[in-house]
Amino acid sequence: MFKLVKRSEVSKRKATGIKLIAILLALLTSAFFIMILDLNPMSVYISMINGAFGSAYRTKETIIKAIPLIISALGISIAFRMQFWNIGGEGQIMIGALSASFVALNFSQLPKPILLSLMITTGIIGGGLWALIPAFLKAKWGTNETIVTLMMNYIAIKWVTYLQYGPWKDPNSMGFPKIANFTDNAILPKFLGVHIGWIFALALVIFTYIFMKHSKKGYEIAVLGESENTARYAGINIQKTIITAMILSGGFSGLVGMIQASAVNNTLSVELSAGVGFTAIIVAWLSALKAPVILIVSILFAALLQGGSFIQTAFGIPQAAALLLQGMILFFVLGSEFFVRFKFERISKSKNDKQEMQEILVGREAK
Amino acid sequence: MGLNISFLAAAVVAGTPLLFATLGAIVSEKAGHLNLGVEGMMLMGAVIGFQVGLLTQNPFLALFAAMIAGAAGALIYALLTITLRANQVVSGLTLTIFGTGFSSFMGQRLVGQIAPDKIKAFFKPVAIPGLSDIPFLGQIFFRHDMFVYLGYIVAILLGIYLYRTSFGLNLRAVGENPGAADAASINITKYKYVHVLLGGALCGLGGAYLSLVYVPAWQDYVTAGRGWIAVALVIFAAWNPYKALMGSYLFGGLDIIGFRIQGTGLQVSQYLIDMLPYLVTIIVLVFVSMKNSRESQGPKALGTPYYREER
Numbered sequence: 001m002f003k004l005v006k007r008s009e010v011s012k013r014k015a016t017g018i019k020l021i022a023i024l025l026a027l028l029t030s031a032f033f034i035m036i037l038d039l040n041p042m043s044v045y046i047s048m049i050n051g052a053f054g055s056a057y058r059t060k061e062t063i064i065k066a067i068p069l070i071i072s073a074l075g076i077s078i079a080f081r082m083q084f085w086n087i088g089g090e091g092q093i094m095i096g097a098l099s100a101s102f103v104a105l106n107f108s109q110l111p112k113p114i115l116l117s118l119m120i121t122t123g124i125i126g127g128g129l130w131a132l133i134p135a136f137l138k139a140k141w142g143t144n145e146t147i148v149t150l151m152m153n154y155i156a157i158k159w160v161t162y163l164q165y166g167p168w169k170d171p172n173s174m175g176f177p178k179i180a181n182f183t184d185n186a187i188l189p190k191f192l193g194v195h196i197g198w199i200f201a202l203a204l205v206i207f208t209y210i211f212m213k214h215s216k217k218g219y220e221i222a223v224l225g226e227s228e229n230t231a232r233y234a235g236i237n238i239q240k241t242i243i244t245a246m247i248l249s250g251g252f253s254g255l256v257g258m259i260q261a262s263a264v265n266n267t268l269s270v271e272l273s274a275g276v277g278f279t280a281i282i283v284a285w286l287s288a289l290k291a292p293v294i295l296i297v298s299i300l301f302a303a304l305l306q307g308g309s310f311i312q313t314a315f316g317i318p319q320a321a322a323l324l325l326q327g328m329i330l331f332f333v334l335g336s337e338f339f340v341r342f343k344f345e346r347i348s349k350s351k352n353d354k355q356e357m358q359e360i361l362v363g364r365e366a367k
Numbered sequence: 368m369g370l371n372i373s374f375l376a377a378a379v380v381a382g383t384p385l386l387f388a389t390l391g392a393i394v395s396e397k398a399g400h401l402n403l404g405v406e407g408m409m410l411m412g413a414v415i416g417f418q419v420g421l422l423t424q425n426p427f428l429a430l431f432a433a434m435i436a437g438a439a440g441a442l443i444y445a446l447l448t449i450t451l452r453a454n455q456v457v458s459g460l461t462l463t464i465f466g467t468g469f470s471s472f473m474g475q476r477l478v479g480q481i482a483p484d485k486i487k488a489f490f491k492p493v494a495i496p497g498l499s500d501i502p503f504l505g506q507i508f509f510r511h512d513m514f515v516y517l518g519y520i521v522a523i524l525l526g527i528y529l530y531r532t533s534f535g536l537n538l539r540a541v542g543e544n545p546g547a548a549d550a551a552s553i554n555i556t557k558y559k560y561v562h563v564l565l566g567g568a569l570c571g572l573g574g575a576y577l578s579l580v581y582v583p584a585w586q587d588y589v590t591a592g593r594g595w596i597a598v599a600l601v602i603f604a605a606w607n608p609y610k611a612l613m614g615s616y617l618f619g620g621l622d623i624i625g626f627r628i629q630g631t632g633l634q635v636s637q638y639l640i641d642m643l644p645y646l647v648t649i650i651v652l653v654f655v656s657m658k659n660s661r662e663s664q665g666p667k668a669l670g671t672p673y674y675r676e677e678r
Contacts, residue, residue, distance in 0.1 A: 006674075085456050087403075143656040146403070146456060147599050151645040154592060158645075162638035278460065285457045318475045323468025330461040331443060338451035 022336035026329040051310020052303035066302035067197040068256045072280035074208045075252025077289040082225045088149025089277030091156035092127040096254025097261040099126030101268035104186035112185035127254015128247040135246030139239040188263040195263035209291040375507045382619025384573040386518045388597035389611045391569030398562040399542040399668040403459030406594025407466020408440040412571025414470040417578040426489040437571020438564045445563040452672035482583035490580045525608040542666030545673040599648035
């Protein structure tokens with residue numbers, strides 16, 4: 001017989017070790033899939049790494065893919081810390097992009113620094129307000145935030161689709177449903193070859209780390225996540241905490257929308273977010289909601305995506321294979337968390353019975 | 368009037384994949400497991416059902432395979448959340464990512480293929496003698512393909528199972544208060560596994576309806592977000608299979624209303640109408656949480672893992 005026992009404290013090294021073993025197992029399982037395709041797993045994996053970091057250009061591409069993941073995942077981690085299941089990153093990105101694009105398209109004559117700051121501000125506010133709706137509903141009536149944030153993703157996407165195919169369609173695109181490209185002064189500048197979104201990402205990693213670890217609000221968010229009753233007992237204003245955290249959470253994603261619209265797509269489009277909001281949830285979870293770890297995991301995930309599209313051309317493996325691999329790694333890591341929290345203890349059945357008998361006897365004597 | 372009846376009849380057909388997925392999600396949630404992988408399981412069922420349908424030309428084998436595929440997806444989720452107590456939200460989301468990848472991967476060579484004639488013939492609309500002659504209702508509900516009728520049957524059977532059998536009673540106990548159920552020597556783990564897998568099988572069926580009957584051809588991402596609507600429909604239906612019937616057909620109507628409105632020449636964008644199901648869901652959800660009535664709330668232990676030691 002085995003008995004489940006909760007581990008008291010696990011050393012960081014042991015927890016990391018367990019997760020690394022999980023990732024290794026995921027790669028082994030995926031290797032089976034690749035072998036079914038009559039390919040050599042080793043050479044596929046090597047060319048994935050090569051595709052992600054093999055040249056300066058590919059490394060830049062990987063970084064460009066990592067930036068939105070880092071920032072969204074940071075935002076999501078703030079909400080998750082509070083046990084608020086914000087799975088609306090996708091929609092918050094869309095609305096952030098939408099608000100920033102509104103500014104970019106209508107005030108393009110403004111000087112570049114002013115226009116860009118205005119776009120950043122409206123992007124953050126747009127994403128923040130979009131996240132505020134489910135936060136308000138949750139704070140006021142306890143409405144299930146998982147479903148509401150999820151539904152709001154679709155509303156945001158349909159709204160942008162409506163604009164792209166309708167009122168915002170570029171009349172110069174000869175009937176092709178696309179929104180006009182931004183003018184040059186609405187496009188984020190580059191620094192060291194990559195658009196400056198990477199500086200924002202690094203700054204926000206530091207900001208989130210300090211905010212969650214060393215600020216009063218950050219502490220209140222963590223307490224509320226642990227237990228609502230404790231938070232109430234400690235005199236924390238629950239509604240206010242939920243709302244602050246969600247404005248931050250959505251604001252981060254809103255900024256991502258602005259960055260993607262301005263620096264990557266140079267316009268607003270339905271494909272702009274491309275699942276970043278969902279991938280970021282996974283990144284946040286894999287990173288145990290810790291800001292510095294989010295940075296690393298995001299780069300690894302971006303490499304997985306970039307390497308995935310590389311093997312698509314190199315081996316003719318569909319891009320969906322990268323999704324499969326992503327899912328597989330995550331399944332194993334999710335499963336491995338169990339072994340971080342619990343261990344099996346062997347108990348011999350006879351001993352167990354004896355013990356039980358004794359307890360019963362002791363109980364009788366006490367009476 | 369003719370337009371209205373044909374619209375309502377079309378809404379029933381459009382609602383059928385939603386119905387299967389919603390019933391699947393209800394079964395799983397009754398066991399205390401919120402599975403956000405509905406979309407993924409539907410896609411797995413859709414692609415495997417279609418593939419087996421192409422290979423065997425046999426509708427029963429195709430549907431059976433779709434159920435197995437959906438249940439296989441649910442098995443991964445079950446292992447993670449029941450045995451390994453992983454977070455249900457994240458596990459479900461991952462299952463959706465995995466299922467989406469799985470279906471485009473497996474379906475890559477199927478794109479553009481049409482469902483075999485034998486299967487299409489099997490799912491031709493059949494008017495039920497007697498019932499289909501009822502004015503109005505007969506035309507709306509009883510002149511469809513077998514799958515639609517299967518939907519009625521499954522919903523009713525599930526309702527009877529949940530509310531009229533001891534298994535159903537035990538299941539609801541597991542979802543409401545696993546500690547008490549455990550004390551009453553109900554095998555919690557077994558109940559959870561059986562019903563999460565059953566839920567996955569139903570989602571797989573819903574997916575197969577899309578690829579084999581509704582479309583009927585293979586296209587990438589054939590579900591187009593219907594799995595998520597199903598997740599929301601569970602709340603709309605207040606975890607009740609009978610209300611799920613009503614809700615699914617209502618949302619099926621919202622799904623197709625865009626085409627109809629364009630037909631009448633009214634100037635409303637299709638994309639704005641596409642928002643309706645999601646908007647309605649949020650409004651309903653808010654309404655339900657405002658009322659805070661007991662029967663419209665989910666199972667109490669929904670989303671929380673069960674440890675015997677912490678009872």
